[in-house]
Amino acid sequence: MQRFLVISTFLGLLLAMVSSLAMAEDSSQNYRNQAGSTMTLYISDRGEITGSYTTALGCGVGIDRSLVGWKNGNAITFIVNFGECGSLTSWVGHIQDNGDIVTIWTLARGGESWDAKLTGTSTFMPIK
Numbered sequence: 001m002q003r004f005l006v007i008s009t010f011l012g013l014l015l016a017m018v019s020s021l022a023m024a025e026d027s028s029q030n031y032r033n034q035a036g037s038t039m040t041l042y043i044s045d046r047g048e049i050t051g052s053y054t055t056a057l058g059c060g061v062g063i064d065r066s067l068v069g070w071k072n073g074n075a076i077t078f079i080v081n082f083g084e085c086g087s088l089t090s091w092v093g094h095i096q097d098n099g100d101i102v103t104i105w106t107l108a109r110g111g112e113s114w115d116a117k118l119t120g121t122s123t124f125m126p127i128k
Helices: 002-026
Strands: 029-033 038-043 048-054 064-072 075-082 087-095 101-109 117-126
Antiparallel strands (some): 029 117, 038 048, 048 064, 064 075, 087 101
């Protein structure tokens, strides 16, 4: 009986994970910002975001990177590690009624030089 409960619990957890992944895939969306950078977002029903980001500017142009973040209502935040560039960039903003994501971003580099932290704005538009 105990073995049956353990196996049933394991299968239940496995099914929940597969369902969660399927939901995330179903809610994927591709975006492009005004600079030409692209991203794909997978948003779970719990608001967890995974995906990929490819920059069109600066260090590491054209390299596909992992993206993680969260969504709560129309508020959204995500971060990308630009490892070979020695920097992280985070975006925070809102999803507009038309599907655009309007953000403020902060790039942080290791070190204390004058350009170790940069900020700006970016709007990501859904790719139809």
